[in-house]
Amino acid sequence: MARAAIxxxxxxxxxxxxxVRTETxxxxxxxxxxxxxxxxxxxxHVDVRLVAEDGYQAQRSYSIASAPEESxxxxxxxxxxxxxxxxxxxxxxxxxDGLEVRGPIGGYFVWDVMQAGPLFLVAGGSGIVPLMAMLxxxxxxxxxxxxxxxxxxxxxxxxxxxxxxxxxxxxxxDSPYVDVTIALTRDxxxxxxxxxxxxxxxxxxxxxxxxxRTPRIFVCGPTPLVESAASLLVALGHDPVHVRTERxxxxx
Amino acid sequence: MQTEEMRLDGNAVAGSLLDVFAVDVTAALATCAxxxxxxxxxxxxxxxxxxxxxxxxxxxxxxxLRVVRAGGSVRVDASGVSLLAxxxx
Ligand SMILES: Cc1cc2nc3c(=O)[nH]c(=O)nc-3n(C[C@H](O)[C@H](O)[C@H](O)COP(=O)(O)OP(=O)(O)OC[C@H]3O[C@@H](n4cnc5c(N)ncnc54)[C@H](O)[C@@H]3O)c2cc1C
Ligand SMILES: [Zn+2]
Numbered sequence: 384m385a386r387a388a389i390x391x392x393x394x395x396x397x398x399x400x401x402x403v404r405t406e407t408x409x410x411x412x413x414x415x416x417x418x419x420x421x422x423x424x425x426x427x428h429v430d431v432r433l434v435a436e437d438g439y440q441a442q443r444s445y446s447i448a449s450a451p452e453e454s455x456x457x458x459x460x461x462x463x464x465x466x467x468x469x470x471x472x473x474x475x476x477x478x479x480d481g482l483e484v485r486g487p488i489g490g491y492f493v494w495d496v497m498q499a500g501p502l503f504l505v506a507g508g509s510g511i512v513p514l515m516a517m518l519x520x521x522x523x524x525x526x527x528x529x530x531x532x533x534x535x536x537x538x539x540x541x542x543x544x545x546x547x548x549x550x551x552x553x554x555x556x557d558s559p560y561v562d563v564t565i566a567l568t569r570d571x572x573x574x575x576x577x578x579x580x581x582x583x584x585x586x587x588x589x590x591x592x593x594x595x596r597t598p599r600i601f602v603c604g605p606t607p608l609v610e611s612a613a614s615l616l617v618a619l620g621h622d623p624v625h626v627r628t629e630r631x632x633x634x635x
Numbered sequence: 636m637q638t639e640e641m642r643l644d645g646n647a648v649a650g651s652l653l654d655v656f657a658v659d660v661t662a663a664l665a666t667c668a669x670x671x672x673x674x675x676x677x678x679x680x681x682x683x684x685x686x687x688x689x690x691x692x693x694x695x696x697x698x699x700l701r702v703v704r705a706g707g708s709v710r711v712d713a714s715g716v717s718l719l720a721x722x723x724x
Contacts, residue, residue, distance in 0.1 A: 491677020
């Protein structure tokens with residue numbers, strides 16, 4: 384078929400897995416070397432395609448975790464048991480293997496540190512991934528630029544062991560321009576003094592910026608969590624235009 | 636499972652939209668032909684799931700854009716969009 388009749392199409396490329404890192408018992412990061420990669424924006428994703436020997440194809444989206452300033456592309460995938468794509472990415476792929484990807488994709492759920500002003504990031508589970516790219520991008524900016532774009536993160540995870548990028552988040556939170564709040568919904572360590580419930584109105588009000596500061600807000604995670612947090616934020620007075628969402632789908 | 640739990644943002648299908656549009660349209664402003672609401676394409680609601688792309692208006696739930704691959708062609712029904720404003724430099 385006349386390929387030229389379909390302009391703008393993103394080509395699929397075979398990336399090579401150059402590093403694999405276990406983040407939590409259920410999530411791991413794949414670092415990919417993608418040929419002819421054009422620099423991404425923080426918040427973008429790639430599409431991944433798996434093709435079985437019989438020709439059956441499965442395609443999924445995965446957010447980019449690495450900062451635009453990094454040359455390789457990191458994806459962090461949470462394993463969903465007995466599912467199609469995530470167990471392959473989490474358990475089967477090895478360093479040196481190829482993986483078909485296309486990207487970077489998406490011009491809506493993106494943030495650049497030069498867009499000064501307060502930023503509020505709200506994550507549920509693996510929804511932390513694109514927000515981590517934003518935090519890593521922020522961390523690479525100059526001191527005055529960071530000061531112009533102070534960030535608050537509210538991250539809801541099932542348990543302390545399920546907190547992805549835990550040590551890096553603790554390090555990032557040392558910055559005067561980064562505030563990290565973690566809420567655990569199921570199990571918490573005995574000495575846990577943080578939040579122990581799902582994201583609710585009071586938590587968003589307490590951990591985020593007041594609407595009067597007109598923060599940019601990015602909410603990402605399982606669809607039910609994203610929809611509930613986004614409507615609570617609008618009820619708190621935030622302009623819906625400033626509340627951007629990235630729904631990952633069901634919670635399983 | 637409820638279909639509400641399955642839905643995504645228009646931004647999630649930006650890769651497939653590039654099969655149709657020459658540039659990324661997720662930051663383009665789309666006016667709903669049904670209710671007149673203006674939303675960024677990335678903020679529309681996506682219900683496609685394998686069959687192709689189906690973008691609905693978050694305001695009135697009308698289908699704004701449908702992209703289906705069938706019989707060697709990509710079929711685009713944009714009758715639910717009365718205006719699409721794509722940012723250009
Ligand atoms: C724009 C975008 C970015 C994404 N980025 C990431 C990312 O960075 N990391 C990541 O791990 N995932 C991400 N996802 C989710 C990812 O695309 C897949 O949906 C997820 O990996 C499940 O695919 P699967 O083939 O393993 O499961 P499937 O075989 O499709 O589903 C198996 C079972 O799990 C349920 N299920 C489907 N999706 C989820 C989910 N997200 N959580 C829990 N249960 C689910 C299904 O309902 C089904 O019952 C993103 C999704 C989108 C739209
Ligand atoms: Zn409408």
